[in-house]
Amino acid sequence: MNPTYKPAPAQRRRGRLQLLLIFAVVIGPMLLASAMYRFGFWVPETRTYDGALVATGQGRDALGINAPVGAEPRWELLVTAPDGCAEDCQQLVYLARQINIGLAREAGRASHAIASAQPLAADYAQRLQREYPQLQRYSLDPNVYGANPDLPDGAQLWIVDPHGNLVLRYDSKANGKAILDDLKYLLKISQIG
Template sequence: MTVETNLTRKTIRINRLKLLGLFSIVFVPMAAATSMYFAGWGVPSGSTNNGELIWPPIHIAELQAIDSQGAPLEQHFSLDEPGARPLKWDLLSADADKDATESKWVLLVTGNQDCSEACQKALYTVRQVNIALGKESERVTRVLASSDDINSLSKVIAPQYPMLALASVNTETLQRFSAGRVANANTDKMNGETIDNWSIWVVDPLGNVILRYEADRHGKEILKDMKRLLKLSNIG
């Protein structure tokens, strides 16, 4: 075996290693990405948001809620539609801002039957979050959507939360809206009465429902998510 032959074989091995390395650079990341996508291998379990991410987002129209004037709630998120108006807590008052041109981010509280202790806690939490947003607080409004009678609900809730918009929703529609997104979404029955979960949702100015929290979630976690959303968003 000559020196020249040894050099030739060594050169071939080096070239093969280079070729293998080139293939590794191109195909290994592709294989890893495919495995992560289809099998979930190596996907981080953590997330940057504290709430439950609704993906793909659902639209507020699925809630089929009706505002205090009897108009569909989603109308306030479709400002390109005839007669559409930005959602504001004071929409029915003489002081309502008729010149507003943008809808707002919404902290939405939903639940069935009377505004229970869980409901009251959720309403208090979203109010404190709204206040804690400081100068950004004007970009956010709050809505309570319940199957309870909106007139009787107003008498109880309005004195405590005067800057809260009210909407009514059908019980069955509310259950469908929450199904698959709320733990134990199927209502339990106790002594013939239906017991439902109360939830807090984040709705963007276009009507997309993107985050959900339990009614007893700490306000600091919701506030952190809202600050991040408002910082990144140029709408609302």
């Protein structure tokens, strides 16, 4: 004769409770994360970058800039001046160069450029030629730039990835240290350029 084991009702309840706890520990976090994503609660509002994120997949061509083909792919600090390069634009050009220098040993992974819709003043163009020999110069099509309603007026500083995609945007009042920190972080996590 083979005796069958029948657990006491208290042991059954404890076993069921243990099984429910295991399911709660395994499935509960997944359900909570899905609900947080779907309904947007308890989602942190902080961010690790200072500029305005350009997450639309736009490239330089959305700004009306035709960059030369065949250039070495690098991260780029691009200053756009749709209304000509006035004082705020000149300050951003200076800031872009200082940020590039501030990258220290990573400076070879980045470059700086200016794209202006109007020709630069002769004295400023000569000064750029003399003091900023590595500054790349692009032309900016004001019709393309003006046709994009998402683009702000005035001079802007853009961080562009090695594929030519716009990543972050800063206005003329941006903090150079914050831009440098953003670019260093991008270079650190980047697998390109």
